[in-house]
Amino acid sequence: MEKRHIPKNLRCKGSKKSLGAAAAAFAVCLVLLVFLIGAVIGRYQRQLRSDNSVKAKEFYFTCNLLDGGTHTLAPGSTEVIFTLGNYADELRFSEVDIDYKVTVTPADGVNVEYSNTAQKLLAGGKKDDAVTIKGLSPNNTYTVTATGTGGYSQTLTAKIVVLPTEGQVYYNEENVSGEYLLLTVWNEGEEVGNVTIHYKGIPDNTNPNMTDWNTGGETAQEKSVSIEPHESKVFRFFNATDITVEGATAKEPY
Known part of the structure; x- marks a missing residue:
């Protein structure tokens, strides 16, 4: 059988093609391997973060009254009710139990009542507890403070002003x-104010507020007036020489 003769240059070309194909295949395999390793490592890191990482628990302590400001109560008010909560909104609430306490300064005659005598807002969902402060007195200012603790601590405060019952x-x-x-007389209070106006002079009887006032000339007169x-x-007075107002305080109008 006769041997076929393959020229040397053709044998080199075939060898080079085989080496090139092998190198290309190796490169593709290397890229796939790197991709697979990266995907596995990324998945492992995500699992590690989700399963083993330490995340700070949410803490919220809120109130519908204690906002750092000043709140005014009407004359005759002796109590105020507000709520303490463990949430910021419908979706964000504390993941820890919160113990709370409310204090009032001055505390004389004041009593704090809790709807939840345990004074604890439990974790796991939105919670509201009502707090009632009783024994407030007129013409006083109170500082109300609520402190909540549960691994964290937060203090809420506000001032409560109770207006005087008498007219101002x-x-x-x-x-x-x-x-x-x-002469202008006005009442800034929440109750009727009664004053007595002493005058010398001629009252303006065309004024609806003065239709029945007496004209006394130099003789002192007086008239009682109620201010709502x-x-x-x-x-209004003509030739007025001496006017005083009993039961009111001199003040520049706004």
Whole structure:
């Protein structure tokens, strides 16, 4: 059988092609291997983060009244009710139990009542507890403080002002061009204020507030007047020489 003769240059070309194909295949395999290793490592890291990482638990301590500001109660108010909560909104709430305490300064005559006598907001969902402060007195300012602890600590506070029950009546006199005197009396309180106006001079009986006032000339006269809450009344006098208001305080109007 006759041997076929393959030229040397053709044998080299075939060898080079085989080596090139092998190198390309190796490169593809290497890229796939790196990709697979990266995917496995990434998956492992995600599992590690989700399963084994330490995450700080959520803590929320809120109140619908204790916002750092000042709140005014109407005259005659003796108590105030507010709520303490363990959440920021419908989706964010504390993941730890919160023990809380409320204090009031000054504490004289004041009693704090808790709807939950354990004074604890339990974790696991939105919780609200009502707190009632009783024994407040008129014309006083109270500082109310609530402190919540549960691995963390937060303090909420506000001032509560109770208005006085009596009327807060003021007056102001204005001499208009030397022709007549205007007397303004007003009440900034929540109760009726009663004053007595002493005067010398001629009251303006055309003024609806003064239709039945007596003209005494040089003889001193007086008239009792009631001023409703947040009401203002104006009185006018001619040739007035002496006017005083009993039961009110002199003050510049706003």
